[in-house]
Amino acid sequence: MKRILLLGGTGDALRIARHLGAGHVYSLAGLGKVPDDLACAVRVGGFGGSEGLERYIEDEAITLVIDATHPYAAQISANAARASRAAHVPYWALRRPGWQPKAGDDWRMVADWDELTEALAPFRKPLFTLGREPLAHLDEIPPHQFWMVRCLDPYPDTARARILAARGPFALEGERALFALQAFDVVVSKNSGGSATEAKLDVARERGLPVVMLRRPELPAADREFEQSADLLDALQAAE
Template identity: 90%
Template sequence: MKMKRILLLGGTGDALRIARQLGAEHVYSLAGLGKVPDDLACSVRVGGFGGSEGMARYIEGEDIGLVLDATHPYAAQISANAAQASRAARVPYWALRRPAWQPQDGDDWRMVGDWTELTDALAPFRKPLFTLGREPLAHLDEIPPHQFWTVRCLDAHEDTPRARILAARGPFTLEGERALFALQAFDVVVSKNSGGNATEAKLEVARERGLPVVMLRRPELPAADREFERVADLLEALQAAD
C-alpha cells in the first residue's frame, strides 16, 4: 500500500491485520509485550517513545505523515500520547475504535471502574477467572483467604498456593472455553470489555453456565480525526487516500 508514511500503533490482532497490508516504508510499533511478528513487509519498532513529546519527535524525525492508533481499547495512555503527539507534529491521527460488547439476555454483568471496585465485587466468590491481562499478577499477595484465582494472561508466571497462572494467547474457541470452565469450576469471570470475537467465547460460556461477569468499564479515549469500527473500513479509507 503506497501513501504518506504511516506509524501504526498496535499490539492487537486487528493491528496485525492492518500491518500485513503495509509496505516497507511504513512502521508498525509495538510496546514489546507478546510475540513480535517477523513476517511483515513494513518495519517493526519495539518499545516506548518517551511519552507524547518523544512520540512527536519520532513522528517529525521519521517523516511520518499519518498516525494510526490500533491499540487495545484499554491502552488509554498510549492513545492519549498518540493524539497529543499527532497534534504537536501536525499530522492526522486516525483510530480504530472496536465496538464494546453489549450484555445479552441471561447475562449478569457487574460493572466496575477500578481495582478497588473490582475486588469489592469479587468478595462473595471463591474461584474467579481473571482475563484482564497482567494486572492481577501485581496483586497475588492480596488474595482473600476464601479465594483461589486463575489468571489468564500473556505472561509466563509461576503458580502460587493461591493462584494458577495460565499463559495463553487468543483467539479462544467456544469448545476450548467450555472445557476450561468445566475443568476449573469457576464461579465468576473478570473481564475487560475488549470487544471483537477473539476472546468473546468466555462470555457465552458464562451465560450458558449462569455465571456473573465482573466487567471493567472502558476508559475514555481521545477523539481522532477519523474513527473506524472495522478494519475493513480503515483499509478502504487508506486505499482511497493513496
Template identity: 70%
Template sequence: MKRILLLGGIGEALAIARQLPSDAIYSLAGLGKVPSDLPCQVRVGGYGGAEGLARFIEDEGIGLLIDATHPYAAQISANAARAAQLAGVPCWALRRPGWQPGPGDDWREVENWQELIAALAPFRRPLFTLGREPLQHLHEIPAHQHWTVRCLTAQPPVPRAEILGARGPFALDDERALMARIDCDVLVSKNSGSQATEHKLQAARERGIPVLVLRRPELPEVECAFASGSALLESLAAGGLLRYEENCSG
C-alpha cells in the same frame, strides 16, 4: 505518499500492517510475539511519552499516525493524539465497539480495581482475563478464594492462584472446559470487543455465572475514528496509501 506510523496492540492492527508499504512502520510495545514476516518496518519499544513520539514522527517524516492499540491502552492513545497535534499530522484511530450483554447475561460493571475486589468478595473461584494486572495483587488474595489468571505468559503457581499463559483466539469448547476444570463461579473481563476472546462470555452464560466487566476508559478524539479494521483499510486504500489496494476491496 504519506509515510504511516501504525501503533499496534490488537489483532486488527496486524492485519492492517500486512497491507502497508515498505516504508511504513508498525510499532509494538514489546509484549507478546513480534511478527517477522511483514512487508513494512517493525519497531519495538516506547517513545518517552507524547513529546518523544512527536519527535519520532518529525524525525522519520511520518505523515499519518494510526492508533490501533488496545481499547484499554488509554495512556498510549492519549499520547498518540497529543503527539499528532504537536507534530502537525493527522491521527486516525481504530475504536472497536465493545460487547453488549444479551439475554441470560449477568454483567456487573466496575470502575477500577478497588470496585472489582469489593464485587468479588462473595465468590470463591474467579477467572481473571484482564491481562497482567492481577499479577500485581496475588499477595492480596482472600483466604476463601482461589484465583485463575490468564495472561500472555505463564508463571509458576503461587498459593491460592494458578497463572495460565495463553493467547487467543479461544474456542468455545476450550472455554467451557477451563471453567469446568477450575469450578469457576465468576468471570472477570475487560470489554475489549474482540471476536478472538468473546467465547468466554458465552461459556459464562451457559454456566449461569456473573461477569464482572471493567469499564472502558475514555479515549481522546481524533481526526478519523473507525469501528473496524476493514473500514480503516478501505480509507487507506481510497487515499492510495496501501501496498496492495486490491486486497482491500469489499
C-alpha cells in the same frame, strides 16, 4: 507519499500491518510475539511519552498516525493524539465496539481495581482475563479465594493462584472444557470487544455465571475513527 506509523498490539493492528509496504512502521510495546514476516518496518518499545512520540514523528517524516492499540491502552492513545496534533499530522483510530450484554447475562460493572475486588468478595474461584494486572495483586488474595489468571506471559503459580499462559483466539468448545474442569464461579473481564475472546462470555451465560466487567476508559477523539479494520484499510486505499 504517505509514511504511516501504526501503533498496534491487537489482532486488528496486525491485519492492518500486513497491508503496509516498505517505508511504513508498525510499532509494538514489546509484549507478546513480535511478527517477523511483514513488509513494513517493525519497531518495538516506547517513545518516551507524547513529547518523545512527537519527536519520532518529526524525525521519521511520519505523515499519518494510526492508533490500533487495545481499547484499554488509554495512556498510549492519549500520547498519540497529543503528539499527532503537536506534529500537525492526521490521527486515525480504530475504535473496536465493546460487547453488549445479552439476555441471561449478569454483568457487574466496575471502574477500577478497588471496585473490582469489592465486587469479587462473595466469590471463591474467579477467572481473571484482564492481562497482567492481577499478577501485581497476588499477595492480596482473600483466604477464601483461589484465582486463575489467564495472560500472555508465563508466571509461577502460587499457593492461592494458578497462572495460565495462553494467547487467543479462544474457541467456544475449549472455553467450555476449561470452565467445566475448573468450576469457576465468576469471570473477570475487560470489555475488549471483538470475537477473539468473546467465547468466555458465551460460556458464562450458559453456566449462569456473573461477569465482573471493567468499564472502558475514555479515549481521545481522532480525526477519523473506524470500527472495523477493513473500513480503515478501505480509507487508506482511497487516500492513496
